[in-house]
Amino acid sequence: MNFNDAIRHHWQSGTQVCVGLDPFLDRFPPAFSSQTNAIFEFNKAIIDATAKYVCCFKPQFAHYAAEAAESQLKQTIAYAKSNYPNIPVILDSKRGDIGSTASMYAREAFEHYLADAVTVNPYMGSDTVLPFAKFQDKGVIVLCRTSNPSAAEFQNQTIEGEPLYIHVARKAQQLWNEHGNISLVVGATAAEEMAKIRSVAPDLPFLVPGIGAQGGDLTATVENGQTSPGSGLIINSSRQVLYASQGEDFAQAAAKETKKLRDDINAINDHHHP
Numbered sequence: 001m002n003f004n005d006a007i008r009h010h011w012q013s014g015t016q017v018c019v020g021l022d023p024f025l026d027r028f029p030p031a032f033s034s035q036t037n038a039i040f041e042f043n044k045a046i047i048d049a050t051a052k053y054v055c056c057f058k059p060q061f062a063h064y065a066a067e068a069a070e071s072q073l074k075q076t077i078a079y080a081k082s083n084y085p086n087i088p089v090i091l092d093s094k095r096g097d098i099g100s101t102a103s104m105y106a107r108e109a110f111e112h113y114l115a116d117a118v119t120v121n122p123y124m125g126s127d128t129v130l131p132f133a134k135f136q137d138k139g140v141i142v143l144c145r146t147s148n149p150s151a152a153e154f155q156n157q158t159i160e161g162e163p164l165y166i167h168v169a170r171k172a173q174q175l176w177n178e179h180g181n182i183s184l185v186v187g188a189t190a191a192e193e194m195a196k197i198r199s200v201a202p203d204l205p206f207l208v209p210g211i212g213a214q215g216g217d218l219t220a221t222v223e224n225g226q227t228s229p230g231s232g233l234i235i236n237s238s239r240q241v242l243y244a245s246q247g248e249d250f251a252q253a254a255a256k257e258t259k260k261l262r263d264d265i266n267a268i269n270d271h272h273h274p
């Protein structure tokens with residue numbers, strides 16, 4: 001599956017929502033505490049409940065590695081891909097290293113975990129991004145302006161008259177996107193920056209974290225980030241969806257949150273482009 005084509009298909013059918021699969025064992029409903037495969041079983045229920053509202057899923061690597069649950073990460077991706085083959089999976093591992101090591105990280109994401117896309121940290125420069133981009137059918141999602149409180153510390157530093165995040169966006173658009181498979185991470189907490197990034201990267205998809213638990217601005221995200229109404233964004237929500245309820249109804253509550261996010265995004269578009 002070509003990552004970008006798959007995402008585009010979901011945009012056309014009316015969803016820009018990504019559900020983040022970030023397991024916190026202590027936030028699972030109590031019934032999971034006795035299960036050996038708790039993370040996989042929880043994810044399976046969330047995937048089944050939310051699949052009809054999403055354009056992709058995004059498991060975050062550390063949440064599995066910290067629990068020595070890499071096998072359940074693999075199982076989760078395999079489950080999503082065999083039951084929902086049209087929904088791509090982003091492995092959020094934020095990898096980045098010298099070229100020879102980066103090519104092993106690319107194999108980790110695409111050949112071992114069979115992810116359709118991976119998040120990549122561009123701090124070490126072009127030769128660390130290109131080994132990922134070589135996988136033409138896979139998505140490479142480069143950190144550009146992140147959502148966290150300290151994001152501006154380095155990313156907003158001015159270099160040769162422009163902020164660092166603009167240099168990253170321009171490199172991504174002009175140099176790394178030879179195979180048309182590059183996207184950018186742009187946090188929903190950085191609405192102003194998002195508009196500037198869109199102006200130098202007019203057609204790269206943006207993965208937008210920061211909606212929900214981090215308090216990002218959905219209206220500004222839709223207005224500043226889309227390439228056209230309904231297109232251009234992969235808007236992630238993790239904790240707000242996964243832990244909407246810690247009762248037996250957790251999967252229904254997650255579905256409700258996911259549907260609401262999809263509908264809220266579409267309502268913003270309907271309001272501006274009736």
Ligand SMILES: O=C(O)c1cc(=O)[nH]c(=O)n1[C@@H]1O[C@H](COP(=O)(O)O)[C@@H](O)[C@H]1O
Pocket residue numbers: 020022060092094119145146147148185186187209210211212213214236237238239240
């Ligand atoms: O690359 C990411 O996905 C990412 C980039 C970023 O700038 N900010 C950010 O929150 N993320 C990830 O997006 C998810 C956000 O989770 P919630 O705040 O619970 O929705 C987590 O998995 C983060 O690791």
